[in-house]
Every structure is written in C-alpha cells, then in structure tokens.
Amino acid sequence: MTVTTPHTAYWEGVRDGLPFILVVAPFALLFGVVATEAGLNVWETLAFSVVVIAGAAQFTALQLMQENAPTVIVLASALAVNLRMAMYSASLTPHLGATPVWQRAIAAYMMLDQSYACSILAYERNRDWTAAQKMAFYFGAVTPVVPVWYAMTVAGALIGSSMPTGLALDFAVPITFIAMIAPALRTLAHKAAATASVVLALGFAFVPFNLGLIIAGIGGMMVGAQVELWMDRRART
C-alpha cells in the first residue's frame, strides 16, 4: 500500500516538522525574554507573536522601538526582514495554487522559514503529489511548530530576565537552517545558488534594512537558473 492520501501526507508533514521544535522553542523563548526586558507585559508579548508570527522581524521591530526609531522606520525595517516571505510565497504558488483560497490564506499566515523549507523539499521528492496532498503536508509541517511558537513566547515572558546565559542559544537558529539546507544541495545548480548567496550576503552585509539578504536571494536564484540552463545544454550535446 504505497498510495499517499492527504491524510498520510499530513502525518508525514508532522513527522518532518517535529525537529523544528528544537529551533523554534529557544527562539520564541528568547523573544519572550527580550520583550519583557523592553517593558512589554505577557499579553502584549503574546499578541506580538500571534499577530506577526515572524521571529526575525519581531526582534528587529523590538530593537528599533527601544532605540526610539520613528514608527515608519520600525515598520519598513521589519518588513524588509520579512521580504523573503514574498519569495517563499512565489515559490510555493506552483504547488499550492490550486487549493481553495481560505487554505492558502491560512498557509500564508503560518509561513515560516522552517515550514517553507521542509515543504518545498518534500514537494521535490514527491513530484506526483496533488495540490491537496501538498497542502496537507504543509499543514502537517506547521502543526508541531506554531503552538510551540505561541507557548514558548509566553514562557519566555514569564521567566523574563531570570533566564540563564551561557547556553549559546543564539546559535540554534544558524545550526538548524544549515542542517535543513545541506541535504538540499543536490545538484551543481543548487550548490552554485547557495555559494552565490553566501558570497553576496557577506559582501552586501553593509546595506541597511537587511536588503543585502534580498540581493543575495535574487542573485542566488539567478545563478541557480543559469547553471541549470548550462547543465541542460551540456546534457543535450
């Protein structure tokens, strides 16, 4: 029995999404602690995480608000950090575009780096999946992560500044992203895209509002596409 139903795709998504609790939990906890130190109460901290549901953008906004930056600058910077979500949205569209619009709206609300990355990898492995199966997998992948995001934000806000330092939790985020992306470096085009992205991100790190990342993203995609075309031409001759 190898037929994949939306039901089994959902549970496959849950299984693939489980490891990301390890990343999201410390990240959310840290946000709760930092928000409390900035003077937010538990409800304000939870509302921030529920309404915005984007860790990096939340840290950016909080940091700038503490520096008394104008509200327009706070919003522009935090949204620039989130610009990559528009790229993820475009990348998911060929897979999920045929599902009902309410499902796409919920999927958009719950779009996280982790859920995007593990879904797109699953779609590459299972090219025969229908849009409904792909959406079921996506919802499965966010199921373990989103409640943990909310709950650990509250935990962080309650613990506040009594959190022990020296655990090097700052590095939970880089390690999990690298662990996710390393198995995805399948072809020469994928490796070239990733290498270009690293070089461009480091080279353009000085650009304000995190726009260096957008340059790296677009540059990496162009390199990947060009290498793919080159490999296709070479395979045909």
Next chain:
Amino acid sequence: MTDPIVAKGTLWTVIILLGLGSFALRFAFLGLIGNRPMPDWIMRHLRYTAVAVLPGLVAPLAVWPGATDGVPDLPRLAAALTTLIIGYLTKNVLAAIFSGAGMLYLLLYLLG
C-alpha cells in the same frame, strides 16, 4: 541612554501594521496568482529560492555572531561547518543539528 520602555501607542501600531504587512508579503503570490500558469523562466528561478535565501540568511550570523558582538568566533564557525558537512553527507537534519550543537558546546567548553 536609550529608554528601555516602549510606548504603548507605538507598540500596538507596530504590532497591527506589521502583522498586516507580513501577511500581505506571505499572501502576495500564493493568494493572487493562485492556479494561473507562470512562465518557464520564472519557474526556473523559483526552484532555487530555498537554497538562495537561507544560506544568505545564515552566513552573516555564522561569520559575525551577535553573541560575540560581531567578532568571528572559532566554536561557532566550526559548528556551522560541522553541521553543513554532516547534513550534506548523511542527508539527515537531526544528525546534522546534533553534530553541530555537539561541536559548539565542545569547543566552547575547551576554549572557555
């Protein structure tokens, strides 16, 4: 001195507008393009979104960690490389995470 307390009016303006803006970015293509076909050249670029964005997100964090005020740090660089190599060789996300974390704590302990 920066005031650590964020003004409540500003806070709720930021929470609500940032929430709406983030949703708009996430819904932009998924909601508006939906099932309409996209040209080949766009599809060819979109195939590399994940490997083009995430490495760029991580590289500055690994090379100039916030925890060391942006000074390159041997334990964090070694942990990043260990995670990359183990993840590439084993194709196993959890194995990569635990090897990277193990390398980080080992070097922090030895050098700390």
